[in-house]
Amino acid sequence: MPAQLDLPFLTSAFEPATPSIDFVRMRRARKYILRVRPDGRVRVTVPRGGSRAEAQRFLERHAAWLEEERARVRASYVTPVWTAGATMWLRGDPVIIRIEQSGGRPFARYGDRSVAIPSDAVDLRAYIQRDLRQLAREELGARLRQLAAELGLTVSGLTIRNQQSRWGSCSRTGKIALNFRLMQMPHFVSDYVLIHELMHLKQQNHSIRFWRLVESACPGFRAAEDWLRRHGRGLL
Numbered sequence: 364m365p366a367q368l369d370l371p372f373l374t375s376a377f378e379p380a381t382p383s384i385d386f387v388r389m390r391r392a393r394k395y396i397l398r399v400r401p402d403g404r405v406r407v408t409v410p411r412g413g414s415r416a417e418a419q420r421f422l423e424r425h426a427a428w429l430e431e432e433r434a435r436v437r438a439s440y441v442t443p444v445w446t447a448g449a450t451m452w453l454r455g456d457p458v459i460i461r462i463e464q465s466g467g468r469p470f471a472r473y474g475d476r477s478v479a480i481p482s483d484a485v486d487l488r489a490y491i492q493r494d495l496r497q498l499a500r501e502e503l504g505a506r507l508r509q510l511a512a513e514l515g516l517t518v519s520g521l522t523i524r525n526q527q528s529r530w531g532s533c534s535r536t537g538k539i540a541l542n543f544r545l546m547q548m549p550h551f552v553s554d555y556v557l558i559h560e561l562m563h564l565k566q567q568n569h570s571i572r573f574w575r576l577v578e579s580a581c582p583g584f585r586a587a588e589d590w591l592r593r594h595g596r597g598l599l
């Protein structure tokens with residue numbers, strides 16, 4: 364058993380040049396279907412009565428399409444650059460990053476936030492992320508305490524982290540760690556992550572019992588997981 368329970372990102376890193384290909388038999392499928400998943404892996408659906416050899420030929424016939432589709436998926440996957448004029452997420456809304464002068468000093472503004480930057484700064488990511496982290500300490504901290512009180516649970520500690528592969532975790536001693544990027548998600552999604560971790564105070568596993576607890580406290584959790592699957596990578 365791991366010492367710490369994580370809520371990992373729901374997609375893994377984008378696959379390199381040669382994608383892995385999953386052949387999946389679907390009795391209900393009527394034809395071969397080719398799909399590039401968000402992480403770049405390729406899935407070939409084999410219909411009822413179909414064969415692996417025929418699926419392979421289908422794949423080869425659509426090699427050009429596949430290459431284009433992988434390029435398209437990859438382009439929507441790359442880490443966005445946070446410069447003036449770029450769009451980023453804040454509390455689930457797209458906001459434009461702008462540079463403004465105030466008292467002769469430059470500030471990066473995004474949504475209702477404003478952060479001082481050096482006058483020669485172009486890539487604003489480091490400054491904005493530091494601000495998001497501060498915001499997370501305030502807002503996520505307050506929200507976690509509120510949810511814990513409503514659910515009758517006690518959190519023994521909270522840290523805000525810059526995790527590269529998970530949204531949150533809960534230690535066996537009741538300490539919760541949250542990714543500052545939760546500040547960029549809609550409330551129903553960040554609430555789900557908080558509730559997910561809080562429920563690990565009751566169930567230190569991902570058993571059916573655990574998911575029942577999550578569902579009773581957060582009936583919309585599947586929509587939240589779906590949001591993370593679709594948009595989570597774009598927050599990195």
Ligand SMILES: [Zn+2]
Pocket residue numbers: 368369370559563569
């Ligand atoms: Zn978990």
